Amino acid sequence: MRILCVDDDDLVLAVTADLLRALDHEVTEAIGGSRAAELIGTDIPFDLLVTDIHMPGGPGGADLAALARSTRPDLPVIYFSGIDSTAPAGIADPVLRKPCRLGELQRAIAGLA
Structure with a gap:
C-alpha cells in the first residue's frame, strides 16, 4: 500500500513509518x-492515511481525513493517539494508542479490508 503517515512529533513519525x-x-x-x-x-494516490488525532498548530487527524475523503470518500484511515485509544465522537475508524506494536498495526491494516 502507499501510505501517508502523519505526526507532529518527528521521532514518533519515524518509528511509525519504520x-x-x-x-x-x-x-x-x-x-x-x-x-x-x-x-x-497532490496527485499522489494514497491507499491509506495513518495519522495522529491531536496535532497542535495545524489540521488535526480528523480534519485531514475529511480533506482526503472529500476527493476519495473510500480512503481508509487509522488514527493514533498518545492520550487514549478511545475514538472521539464521530470517528468510526480504528484508533491505536501510541506507541503501538508491529502486530497491532498489522492487525489494524488487515481489518480495513
Missing part, C-alpha cells in the same frame, strides 16, 4: 497537519 515499511508498505512521511494537507492536495 513499522509500516517493515510491513512492506510504501510510506510518505509528513510532519504535522499542514504538510499532510499539502500532500493530500
Whole structure:
C-alpha cells in the first residue's frame, strides 16, 4: 500500500513509518497537519492515511481525513493517539494508542479490508 503517515512529533513519525515499511508498505512521511494537507492536495494516490488525532498548530487527524475523503470518500484511515485509544465522537475508524506494536498495526491494516 502507499501510505501517508502523519505526526507532529518527528521521532514518533519515524518509528511509525519504520513499522509500516517493515510491513512492506510504501510510506510518505509528513510532519504535522499542514504538510499532510499539502500532500493530500497532490496527485499522489494514497491507499491509506495513518495519522495522529491531536496535532497542535495545524489540521488535526480528523480534519485531514475529511480533506482526503472529500476527493476519495473510500480512503481508509487509522488514527493514533498518545492520550487514549478511545475514538472521539464521530470517528468510526480504528484508533491505536501510541506507541503501538508491529502486530497491532498489522492487525489494524488487515481489518480495513
